Amino acid sequence: xxxxxxxxxxxxxxxxxxxxxxxxxxxxxxxxxxxxxxxxxxxxxxxxxxxxxxxxxxxxxxxxxxxxxxxxxxxxxxxxxxxxxxxxxxxxxxxxxxxxxxxxxxxxxxxxxxxxxxxxxxxxxxxxxxxxxxxxxxxxxxxxxxxxxxxxxxxxxxxxxxxxxxxxxxxxxxxxxxxxxxxxxxxxxxxxxxxxxxxxxxxxxxxxxxxxx
Amino acid sequence: xxxxxxxxxxxxxxxxxxxxxxxxxxxxxxxxxxxxxxxxxxxxxxxxxxxxxxxxxxxxxxxxxxxxxxxxxxxxxxxxxxxxxxxxxxxxxxxxxxxxxxxxxxxxxxxxxxxxxxxxxxxxxxxxxxxxxxxxxxxxxxxxxxxxxxxxxxxxxxxxxxxxxxxxxxxxxxxxxxxxxxxxxxxxxxxxxxxxxxxxxxxxxxxxxxxxx
Amino acid sequence: xxxxxxxxxxxxxxxxxxxxxxxxxxxxxxxxxxxxxxxxxxxxxxxxxxxxxxxxxxxxxxxxxxxxxxxxxxxxxxxxxxxxxxxxxxxxxxxxxxxxxxxxxxxxxxxxxxxxxxxxxxxxxxxxxxxxxxxxxxxxxxxxxxxxxxxxxxxxxxxxxxxxxxxxxxxxxxxxxxxxxxxxxxxxxxxxxxxxxxxxxxxxxxxxxxxxx
Numbered sequence: 001x002x003x004x005x006x007x008x009x010x011x012x013x014x015x016x017x018x019x020x021x022x023x024x025x026x027x028x029x030x031x032x033x034x035x036x037x038x039x040x041x042x043x044x045x046x047x048x049x050x051x052x053x054x055x056x057x058x059x060x061x062x063x064x065x066x067x068x069x070x071x072x073x074x075x076x077x078x079x080x081x082x083x084x085x086x087x088x089x090x091x092x093x094x095x096x097x098x099x100x101x102x103x104x105x106x107x108x109x110x111x112x113x114x115x116x117x118x119x120x121x122x123x124x125x126x127x128x129x130x131x132x133x134x135x136x137x138x139x140x141x142x143x144x145x146x147x148x149x150x151x152x153x154x155x156x157x158x159x160x161x162x163x164x165x166x167x168x169x170x171x172x173x174x175x176x177x178x179x180x181x182x183x184x185x186x187x188x189x190x191x192x193x194x195x196x197x198x199x200x201x202x203x204x205x206x207x208x209x210x211x212x213x
Numbered sequence: 214x215x216x217x218x219x220x221x222x223x224x225x226x227x228x229x230x231x232x233x234x235x236x237x238x239x240x241x242x243x244x245x246x247x248x249x250x251x252x253x254x255x256x257x258x259x260x261x262x263x264x265x266x267x268x269x270x271x272x273x274x275x276x277x278x279x280x281x282x283x284x285x286x287x288x289x290x291x292x293x294x295x296x297x298x299x300x301x302x303x304x305x306x307x308x309x310x311x312x313x314x315x316x317x318x319x320x321x322x323x324x325x326x327x328x329x330x331x332x333x334x335x336x337x338x339x340x341x342x343x344x345x346x347x348x349x350x351x352x353x354x355x356x357x358x359x360x361x362x363x364x365x366x367x368x369x370x371x372x373x374x375x376x377x378x379x380x381x382x383x384x385x386x387x388x389x390x391x392x393x394x395x396x397x398x399x400x401x402x403x404x405x406x407x408x409x410x411x412x413x414x415x416x417x418x419x420x421x422x423x424x425x426x
Numbered sequence: 427x428x429x430x431x432x433x434x435x436x437x438x439x440x441x442x443x444x445x446x447x448x449x450x451x452x453x454x455x456x457x458x459x460x461x462x463x464x465x466x467x468x469x470x471x472x473x474x475x476x477x478x479x480x481x482x483x484x485x486x487x488x489x490x491x492x493x494x495x496x497x498x499x500x501x502x503x504x505x506x507x508x509x510x511x512x513x514x515x516x517x518x519x520x521x522x523x524x525x526x527x528x529x530x531x532x533x534x535x536x537x538x539x540x541x542x543x544x545x546x547x548x549x550x551x552x553x554x555x556x557x558x559x560x561x562x563x564x565x566x567x568x569x570x571x572x573x574x575x576x577x578x579x580x581x582x583x584x585x586x587x588x589x590x591x592x593x594x595x596x597x598x599x600x601x602x603x604x605x606x607x608x609x610x611x612x613x614x615x616x617x618x619x620x621x622x623x624x625x626x627x628x629x630x631x632x633x634x635x636x637x638x639x
Contacts, residue, residue: 034581055270057481065553127278155247268483340491368460418457
């Protein structure tokens, strides 16, 4: 897999995640600092939790702050009314654009998490590999929702973390069978396709029946 | 102390903690994924925080995922309406059963946390030993309540964390006086007895008087 | 810089932060245990996050629990009605006293965080240095607000974290130009002055315009 393409996808995912954090902050009427922090946390928070769990300190985002810088710039840009009006001019188009980027981000971040664990020498524990993949993909959004006092979206948004989990399993299987490149492409692609299908056909997971008090 | 008995108690505590997380998720109308995640986090979250504080990475739960697996199975089972109806058929009995298991879990997890710190070579710092005992016992519940947007129960539930703290002190004292077995049995037993007495006689700690605005 | 003076300032900051945590807990009608925990978490939480990010385990506060002990004593004292009545007798004076101590604490904790990173050998990454400074200063308050279910004050309180960020930059610049003493004094002083000016003149950062839905 061309390294440049992976870098480009990671940047796309960072932009999408930063935008989602900034949007939540704006909806909570936070000031420009809060918007920048929430965008930053959403974009890099998952990777920080992953690195702490793997014992990689300081976490990678502090050694190479390019993603953090992009996340801050994107968040501050989202704060500018003219840019926001542009983004909101066609809500349908904007929503589709954000869904696509967010899905690419979720897929890329999931496989990057697994790749990080492999590089750190943790290739034998399935549970750890899946966990670091999913927390890299979903952790930033969880921190965003905790800070913004929202119910964490992953706990109620149908088929978001589920797509990340399935993609993580696909990624690990492909890694063991065909090696790194197939795993990264196949895993990220699985998440992307599942997310887009789930959004189109409004998949949902079983919820408790009404008999529960 | 027979190792098998400790393992059995740890499993009991895991089941009780997973159930408490699943019940909170069900009361928030989360879907089956949210229920499984909240059950899992409640059961293993305290140990993960403990290991991060002690520098044990990846945390033990990722190296030996038996407890995590049990927690997920229990949570998914609690999602099944028939099982839920059975558990709720006799609310009084269910509550007593959950209280007993939760108290066993709190006691066992508290002493396991202290044991982990001892094994990691931190036997001299009382503050650290008490902290890791209490965070192993209470940390999962704190994460559960943060994710579910509830006020953390340990901050308002009378004599929950207090029982864990007293049990931790008893455990450390016994360890220094009589060694590991006495510490584990005596510490866990103290927590269990204190929790049951507190529940029976409704002990509560002083709260601020009404003069406070 | 005289080491004793730094120690005194750190104690002052600890007292102020513990008080702010205890006050939040009291306003939420928590019992004496909740008050002590929230005061403790507010005072030492930022340093714990900093140490985990830097890979310093167990975090410093567990090796030298003097600050934790002070935080608990202060929090329990704030619980006593007579002391509270005394503090609230002159709300204006109390507010000014708390603002001054909190600003000293924020300044000291910010530069202590940067100093810790320098000592741990991370002098080259600006992003890391600023982050650990700000998280040492603001992290305890963030944990306090998450546990108390408040919107994190740093995300909405004008010019709080901003003062910490600017002070961190001043500190790092001074460190590179004139060494440690100038950096610690100049950095902490910058935060203090900015906070007091911001409070006096009610500085605020731009917020989203009303056109945002």
